[in-house]
Amino acid sequence: MRRYRPRAEELPGPLAPLVDLITDLRWTWSHAGDRLWEAMDPDSWAVTENPYVILQNLPRGRLESLAGDARFLEHLRSLTEARDAYCARPGWFSAQHGDAGLRGVAYFSMEFGLGEALPLYAGGLGVLAGDHLKSASDLGLPLVGVGLLYQEGYFHQVLDADGRQLELYPYNDTTTLPVEPVEGPDGAWLWVPIHLPGRTLRLRAWKAQVGRIPLYLLDSNDPLNMPADRGITGKLYGGGAEQRLLQEIALGIGGWRLIEALALEVDVCHLNEGHAAFVTLERARAFMERHGVDLREALWATRPGNVFTTHTPVAAAFDTYDYELLDKYARHYAERLGVPAGELAALGRIDGDDDGELFNMAWLAARTCGSINGVSRLHGEVSRAIFQPLYPDWPRSEVPVGHVTNGVHVPSWDSAWADALWTEACGKDRWLGHHEPLEEPMAAVDDATLWDLRGRQRADLVHRARRRLHRQLAQRGEADVAVAGEVLDPNILTIGFARRFTDYKRPNLLLRDPERLARLLNDPDRPVQVIVAGKAHPEDALGKRYVRAWARFAQQPEVRRRVVFMEDYDIALAQELVQGVDVWINTPRRPWEASGTSGMKVLVNGGLNLSSLDGWWAEAWEPEVGWALGDNRPDVGEEEDARDAEALYRLLEAEVVTAFYDRDEAGIPRAWVARMRASMARLAPRFSTNRMVQEYVERHYLPAAREVGRRRADNGAAGRNLQAWSAALRHDWDEIHWGQRRVTHVEDGWEMEIQVYLGDLPPDAVAVEIYADPDPERGAPAVRQALERDGEIPGASNGYRYRGRILTDRPAEHFTPRVVPWHPDARVPAELGLVLWWRE
Numbered sequence: 123m124r125r126y127r128p129r130a131e132e133l134p135g136p137l138a139p140l141v142d143l144i145t146d147l148r149w150t151w152s153h154a155g156d157r158l159w160e161a162m163d164p165d166s167w168a169v170t171e172n173p174y175v176i177l178q179n180l181p182r183g184r185l186e187s188l189a190g191d192a193r194f195l196e197h198l199r200s201l202t203e204a205r206d207a208y209c210a211r212p213g214w215f216s217a218q219h220g221d222a223g224l225r226g227v228a229y230f231s232m233e234f235g236l237g238e239a240l241p242l243y244a245g246g247l248g249v250l251a252g253d254h255l256k257s258a259s260d261l262g263l264p265l266v267g268v269g270l271l272y273q274e275g276y277f278h279q280v281l282d283a284d285g286r287q288l289e290l291y292p293y294n295d296t297t298t299l300p301v302e303p304v305e306g307p308d309g310a311w312l313w314v315p316i317h318l319p320g321r322t323l324r325l326r327a328w329k330a331q332v333g334r335i336p337l338y339l340l341d342s343n344d345p346l347n348m349p350a351d352r353g354i355t356g357k358l359y360g361g362g363a364e365q366r367l368l369q370e371i372a373l374g375i376g377g378w379r380l381i382e383a384l385a386l387e388v389d390v391c392h393l394n395e396g397h398a399a400f401v402t403l404e405r406a407r408a409f410m411e412r413h414g415v416d417l418r419e420a421l422w423a424t425r426p427g428n429v430f431t432t433h434t435p436v437a438a439a440f441d442t443y444d445y446e447l448l449d450k451y452a453r454h455y456a457e458r459l460g461v462p463a464g465e466l467a468a469l470g471r472i473d474g475d476d477d478g479e480l481f482n483m484a485w486l487a488a489r490t491c492g493s494i495n496g497v498s499r500l501h502g503e504v505s506r507a508i509f510q511p512l513y514p515d516w517p518r519s520e521v522p523v524g525h526v527t528n529g530v531h532v533p534s535w536d537s538a539w540a541d542a543l544w545t546e547a548c549g550k551d552r553w554l555g556h557h558e559p560l561e562e563p564m565a566a567v568d569d570a571t572l573w574d575l576r577g578r579q580r581a582d583l584v585h586r587a588r589r590r591l592h593r594q595l596a597q598r599g600e601a602d603v604a605v606a607g608e609v610l611d612p613n614i615l616t617i618g619f620a621r622r623f624t625d626y627k628r629p630n631l632l633l634r635d636p637e638r639l640a641r642l643l644n645d646p647d648r649p650v651q652v653i654v655a656g657k658a659h660p661e662d663a664l665g666k667r668y669v670r671a672w673a674r675f676a677q678q679p680e681v682r683r684r685v686v687f688m689e690d691y692d693i694a695l696a697q698e699l700v701q702g703v704d705v706w707i708n709t710p711r712r713p714w715e716a717s718g719t720s721g722m723k724v725l726v727n728g729g730l731n732l733s734s735l736d737g738w739w740a741e742a743w744e745p746e747v748g749w750a751l752g753d754n755r756p757d758v759g760e761e762e763d764a765r766d767a768e769a770l771y772r773l774l775e776a777e778v779v780t781a782f783y784d785r786d787e788a789g790i791p792r793a794w795v796a797r798m799r800a801s802m803a804r805l806a807p808r809f810s811t812n813r814m815v816q817e818y819v820e821r822h823y824l825p826a827a828r829e830v831g832r833r834r835a836d837n838g839a840a841g842r843n844l845q846a847w848s849a850a851l852r853h854d855w856d857e858i859h860w861g862q863r864r865v866t867h868v869e870d871g872w873e874m875e876i877q878v879y880l881g882d883l884p885p886d887a888v889a890v891e892i893y894a895d896p897d898p899e900r901g902a903p904a905v906r907q908a909l910e911r912d913g914e915i916p917g918a919s920n921g922y923r924y925r926g927r928i929l930t931d932r933p934a935e936h937f938t939p940r941v942v943p944w945h946p947d948a949r950v951p952a953e954l955g956l957v958l959w960w961r962e
């Protein structure tokens with residue numbers, strides 16, 4: 123009998139190369155092998171589209187016959203060569219930055235959405251993490267993923283005949299997942315320990331291969347663990363606060379221990395959301411042990427090597443823990459860090475001394491990472507407001523939170539037809555390293571070709587949706603499953619709408635006036651059809667009501683051919699939808715959608731977006747590429763919902779439908795096709811993880827690696843130095859006070875002279891600056907200008923005159939002097955947020 127995990131030596135010789143091919147999840151996006159997998163077992167392929175499972179289940183006889191099939195072997199050889207070439211290609215990273223000294227990045231995430239073969243994700247955060255790894259592979263980055271292997275992934279959704287959502291939790295059987303145990307140096311299964319009260323938790327290490335990128339996963343389901351502990355990694359986002367805390371300890375602390383156990387050289391830890399923030403502490407702890415420094419010095423030495431990406435526009439969504447729960451697990455960890463438990467707890471609070479304040483993973487991440495970024499321009503702004511309390515007295519615009527707008531891994535979302543069209547127009551390597559607009563090559567694609575692409579993809583979607591609906595109805599035990607063959611029409615305007623059914627996304631907006639929607643759908647000359655999908659969180663009663671409202675609407679006899687609700691929104695369904703729809707609708711309440719990525723997935727396939735001006739769409743939209751809902755103001759409540767629903771119907775009726783059906787004598791809607799071309803050429807390259815990962819490399823990973831390299835040199839000398847500097851500043855900051863100020867009008871601005879007494883602080887530990895807020899009326903940006911020290915104040919001890927000239931046409935009262943910490947190696951206010959503003 124063969125073992126579960128296919129092994130090369132157990133296959134007939136000529137089939138041995140299959141093992142490397144099917145264990146590399148590259149097959150989730152490179153479809154070159156699809157026909158080969160299908161040939162192995164057409165029935166299994168139709169159900170799973172998963173070559174790993176297909177190979178596991180092939181009987182001996184079938185393997186023998188494939189081993190003698192010359193055509194099969196030839197196809198296998200060409201796939202193996204293509205994979206070898208892919209892995210050997212130097213890639214964008216080594217060409218552009220190979221000598222920049224970045225040895226390794228470890229990317230930490232609670233979820234990874236790579237495909238249905240490895241269901242370790244719930245939604246957008248996981249899909250983004252999966253796309254990040256895939257692009258890192260394409261670009262040749264030295265990166266590893268670190269996550270958890272859950273025994274149950276997120277729930278599967280089915281609807282009963284009345285439209286009620288039921289949740290099913292299939293078991294993630296590791297014997298059928300494309301993962302393998304990691305072997306330790308002693309030949310045994312590698313595990314890492316976590317010390318919990320009264321016991322040691324063993325986390326077993328697994329590895330999945332994503333092209334060139336290894337994804338390491340930890341799980342606690344080890345028979346050597348206490349029974350209760352085996353369930354720690356039982357369920358993604360399952361259980362209560364305690365289980366969540368233990369999962370985050372496993373991911374952060376366990377994750378760093380795994381990196382050490384594997385002896386990986388990691389310069390940069392990237393935290394995909396604050397869930398993984400404990401990694402920064404464990405990284406510092408390891409540094410302490412190695413270099414004989416204390417926790418604060420170790421944090422100064424390692425902090426710039428940590429990059430924190432925040433994903434939510436509401437502070438309430440951050441994970442928080444109350445003091446008692448935290449203390450239960452943090453007490454002896456604090457001991458290992460050599461600090462009182464209170465000091466550890468303070469890292470996760472705004473007011474460190476307030477034991478009533480919850481411990482917030484995002485605050486911990488902000489305090490222990492060198493950079494923080496949101497995931498769209500608008501979300502960067504919103505996040506500066508959220509993180510403001512950590513930098514009290516600093517202007518909003520200087521809160522150190524930037525943004526890197528999300529993207530999608532284009533090869534994972536394009537259809538085979540779209541792939542062929544782009545390859546013809548722009549070449550094979552268009553998503554590798556370049557992200558400039560592709561207007562010139564796309565201009566050369568004629569209208570008929572683009573319109574034909576839409577038609578093929580739409581027809582394919584209609585076909586697949588009918589098949590899915592058939593399965594849905596049959597499973598539910600409906601008497602009449604034949605109706606599935608009558609829904610939808612490959613020639614009418616097809617709108618897609620799929621998302622988490624949660625209040626802020628307003629999944630019911632289009633359904634506010636069901637009669638008006640029905641009229642739109644059933645227009646005899648210009649009909650419309652809608653495909654809807656989405657899960658509601660098991661505890662979200664309102665979200666479930668929205669699901670049911672759509673499901674029941676779709677059952678109405680007068681619209682049932684025009685509306686279908688597809689159960690169980692997942693990556694596979696998302697792929698079908700984004701390839702086939704003409705218009706993708708997204709209606710979040712602004713600014714609640716941090717970025718949103720589903721709309722980006724239609725770009726490559728020539729789908730158009732109609733969305734609230736929120737998240738990525740707020741920076742992508744222009745009239746030539748799609749439609750915008752609402753305006754730039756926040757959406758607060760009922761009034762805005764009513765207004766936006768009206769605007770949505772009006773846009774659809776007056777613009778979208780009209781443009782789609784306005785055909786010339788050749789049958790082509792020219793204005794529509796022009797929009798498709800603009801959207802594809804301008805937006806598809808920009809809103810890709812190909813662009814996003816390059817931005818992370820250039821704006822975050824490379825500077826982080828450089829800086830952490832400087833700080834850890836000489837056993838962390840710079841870290842010790844910075845700790846001494848910051849301790850002195852904190853200790854003596856209150857002694858700083860102002861003397862006289864003189865402001866003189868000069869030809870093109872102001873001459874400022876200010877006296878400052880520094881107490882015991884050396885003058886080169888601080889800077890004296892002039893600051894002005896941005897002035898929107900004049901269109902003037904914020905001003906931050908250092909003054910020069912210009913001698914001592916006569917007769918004073920450690921008092922100095924500072925002087926400078928500001929070139930401006932703004933009035934003098936716009937400019938306020940301030941004292942801030944200064945050190946050539948420190949980031950202010952990111953790493954030290956002291957500031958003293960001028961007072962008379």
Ligand SMILES: *Cc1c(COP(=O)(O)O)cnc(C)c1O
Nearest residue numbers: 245246249692693696718719720
């Ligand atoms: C892309 C994707 C998401 C994220 O979409 P948003 O627009 O960010 O809501 C969620 N779930 C699945 C299955 C996806 O493919």
